[in-house]
Amino acid sequence: MITLIKKASSFKNRIAIKSNGQNYTYNQLLQQSEHVSACLLQGKEDLDQARIAFLVPASFSYVTVQWGIWRAGGIAVPLCEKHPLPSIKYVLDDTKATTVIYTEAFEKLLSPLFKSTHIQFIKYTDIKPKKCMLPTIILDRSALILYTSGTTGSPKGVVTTHANIEAQITALTTSWEWSKNDHVLNVLPLHHVHGIINMLSCALWSGACCEFLSKFDPKAIFDIFLKDEVNVFMAVPTIYFKLIYYFNELSNSEKAKISEHLSKFRLMVSGSAALPVSVLEEWKEISGHILLERYGMTEMGMAISNPYNGIRRPGHIGQPLHGVSIRLADENNKVVPDGTPGEIQIKGPNVFKEYWDKPEATSNSFTPDGWFQSGDIAIFDVDSYQILGRNSVDIIKSGGYKISALEIEEVLRTHPMIKDCGVVGIPDLEWGEIIGASIVLKSGELLVENLTSWITKKLPAYKTPRKYIFQEDLPRNVMGKVTKNEIKKLFT
Template structure:
């Protein structure tokens, strides 16, 4: 039997380290690192992890976003370990939940990062500082990472919301990521002349695979920001060519531009015009926002369709026409179907579920063969998104097949997860969460509540309570109390009707922040 090819992702990365050694790979809040320096650091971390017996183990990764994060990530992959990226945006309880669900056996963090130190009792911690230095007597300068892990071995586990409301770990192999970077690099012509502005979270495929890994394995430089900052991004555009964001970021950048003084506006417009490519994903881009960006940069932002489970399946063309509201054409190398309710390929204009097959489609959900089986029809992954073919082979996403998955600010939220959380509040008898369209966020989560008798609750205190239990971006932005929810004969909440009720209530000029029970 022919042995599997070694990791395409690592082969691409180390080819750039070899060929572009003196070029700037990354800059962040603290330092600038060349590809040669980054490659040497990655090899050192990989060797240290191997010597500690962590080859083939699942390693949680929790570090600030920057060159150290990238060093630890590639070092873990090169050692043969599987990475479970955790987010500093999540409260400790959620981080511990992901550690338990993933069955991670160790944590890579920093002795200077309080969130990592807080998890030291959950599993053995290896600090980046220790991995860089090695232990006493360990060689660390000439460490090698070859042979690379096989391309069909597990590289990362990324968590995504499902219709059950429980996070599911998507199993993604080395070559899923390698092929993703290869396809996007070709489609978007990413190369060593590019500089990417990066402020996306690295525990999502958008920030990790589509942005960071595609740029680095194509020889592009990255200017990394720990968090979104409109003024700093506009200033950095003067020396950049690429910006990848979510619709909320694009809208907030425009808001900052509108609020700036005349001289600052002129500078920021000059800088933005230097970007050769602006992409938008993770949610639908409002056409009005896209048109403003066209005025700013000279071209409409490139929209594409991606998911944790499939990478990127469709993209508007780099050089051809980009259609507002469309996710474009099938990415070369990927296969796309729109399947109607009869299980047949839909005619142009006919809505159906978007199915995807190709070399970037994930291996399944960790420890959940039932969910994996339900998500596939043979080699085809069933996305749960409703779509339709348009003229010229372009594809338009019409919305989520399920009303219980919301997209807000580039994040995918589970209404069921939020409802379960809200029901644990002592003043809440029942909860139903729906998504309401919003120009800035795409959708906002709004909670309909049934309060216990005689209870009173205000939205501000409820939001603070929720922020202690889930990430801030998951917390419903509004909450309204009702006497009861619209229900069908078996008692199930009819969410389309509830959404209509909430929309009507929010449109009224007076909406008191205080909620009262019956």
Template sequence: MSPSLYTLIEASLPADRARTAIEAPDRSRGPRIWSFSDLLDTTARYAALFVRLGLSRGDRVALQTEKSPEALAVYLACLRGGFVFLPMNIAYRADEVDYLVGNAEPALVICDPSLEPVLSEVCTRRAVPNLLTLDPDAGGSFIDAAAGVTGEVEPAECAADDLAAILYTSGTTGKPKGAMLTHGNLASNGLALRDSWRFTEADTLLHALPIFHAHGLFVACHCALLSGAKMIWLRKFDREDVIRELPRSTVFMGVPTFYTRLLSGEDFSHAPVSHMRLFTSGSAPLLAETFEEFRARTGHAILERYGMTETGMNTSNPYDGERRPGTVGFPLPGVEVRVMSDEGAALGAGEVGGLQVRGPNVFRGYWRMPEKSAEEFTSDGWFRTGDVAMIDADGYVHLVGRAKDLIISGGFNVYPKEIEELIDDMPEVLESAVVGVPHADFGEAGAAVVVLRAGRHLDEAALIARLKDKLANYKVPKRAFFVEGLPRNTMGKVQKNLLRENYRNACEAG
């Protein structure tokens, strides 16, 4: 048996447990300060409460609350006691929650008080034995129940393959799939990131991400906890709050939308980030234009990396060395990547194919979906990511798109990212997305959905004419549509499934 991820985290914290672990600014009431001792004590009480409620090792604990230090302590209590953590997006509606609760069968659900009426019905219908509430200001029945708990729950010893968390993927088709992440998956990835990104207890991480997602919960929190770094804990991204807190921070992690919002005003420049050592970006592609503008404005090169719910982080641009815009860097320590043809042949530098990964970071499979799990792995143990990629001659990984985003037009493969990059380079364009829609003659054709810069004009004919000068005709979208903004999920990813549905009849006339 190896130590649990919790034991590894506890051993990584500073010797001086009175140091600040989390500072949660509050404009109206002043900051809430948690020392590392506070965090450990709270975690121990929560784990003891779980036992008092009748939970056994391996039982699931579902959490649907706003971001708070207490929510993080719930996660750590699961790790401490050998329970399985199930975070749920606060924005999920009744039907979505009903499916997840029915599928995961948690022994305890903790929700925001505003969601209790809905969750009460779900938990009754799904025979969940325990439902408690937790609000972001440290109130609710969960806090009340934990207040009087005494006694210790010794940190569970766990094998690397023991389950630590289930995160449901936001698949574009079918029901969400529960990715089973083990103590070994999370520990190996957390240590690889901590070391690759040079985290130490001298760091202060400005945390503005949600924690129902792998980016905010695992990437950000594990880097801090496994190095003993302090976190400034914002409930959400607020441009004013971020700019105010940056001078007290050393690391910031964001999605591309965070960076475009920071750059949207002239008040953001080199001054507030002069002592920052690292900005990272993930969860969605970072435009090369955003990378270059950020570097010109601040002097910092954003470090882009690549991961997914099922694997944690797979690759990263280097901490030392060239961070190339438009790439996601090299495999992290312990992770292998390869690009394969549809026929299963390994492809060489510059060739485009399916990206596969292998390593201790790769998940155990999908919860209660053994057939689906088996489909996603090759016979020699590599996980099929579903991403289309190319590895260049220098070893940098370039993501071309998702396999499901591939357009097959008249028998030819069309990769949307190639077209999107050309559209995004047009001076009138802010951003774009290209999706495949049904076409009478070609089976499928591209439709471009474009957001223009304020005050700029471009029409469909002109856009398509420019693309015809640069692309083979089969790659050129048959239609172009101009919109105020692209639909995105909570992590900033463009929801191409919605675009495909909205524009499915765009080429009906052929």
């Protein structure tokens, strides 16, 4: 039996989910997810790993659909609420989904597909209370297909088993000391491992409460924080940046009140993108917390984390989580010595099963001796790992040097007029690549010659940008990650 769902029976009367102003117990979650299972099975004994897609907002309904699919023996394929129809159709076609469960809010979006495909579409409100015999699910069954963000190519479906998910959950609940007394506010989209595993599944595994806020709103987030119920918060750097900006516009009395409540939190985490040191330091001033940075991917959940108890070093991602093995390797998959940049490679029960229907891509992502190749470059510095960037977009190869775009971005963000930035490599016949920087200003105008003069005092010449563009904001995907290939196009 799926351990996550089995454990819910131990917490039947506890609040599992808060959404849309209502509380839902673990018992209600078990009952409603069984109704979803019965609707999907339609008298069959087992879905036999049929792909069931669903377009449901972050809510109690979302969780019941996810659990209902799993309990019926299907593979859950969560769709992104913010994706246009062609992106949704790509996932449906790629997974060969047999069924889509949706809520009324997405009926108009999906309606062009109702008669043009052989997919069965089920509106959530049409699911009736019904009990059924549920199949026995073994842990090595495929459970979930999540799609990569596509920042470096076409999105691929990452298949994880129930055993993979269990390993990902237990690594985090152990390392971050989750308990049934925790209450997490989940403001992230639920088609991504950050929201699904790190928050929702870890909370439900522990008997804790997961509260959903359907739409990002800094005021609403702070208002919830002031109730003194939430004690765990996780977000991407973009969200922390927006919360800081909102906080700085408040009166001194409002700031003091919020800071007092934030100081009572047990844990605050940042992930899914590199956390600028400037954001970490400003949030520490506001909340009294040093954000816990961690490292993971769709293909493995979380693999490396700063300690829950212990020193967290800005710009570092910490040490391997329990049960996860990490090594840094060169282009020939040979382990590099400490202090030398290398690709992060991972082994462990948390690592995904395969890319859906892409055996060659799956094979190419592992070394001959079974290590998953992340494509991310890091160094081991003193006692923890430090990310230098993604090999394809964050490591710039110029004039024989390998240069970290993230390092240059950290320096640029210290300029008093710069709000944010994105650094990329631009193809160049002479140098291989030259450095380009997209700049977002706080206000006013900044002359390129003045910026060039300033940064040459901060970085060696081979690390200084040769070209600049100025934008109102950086291009991002739905998780807040900067899409650097889009920035590259602006230069080329």
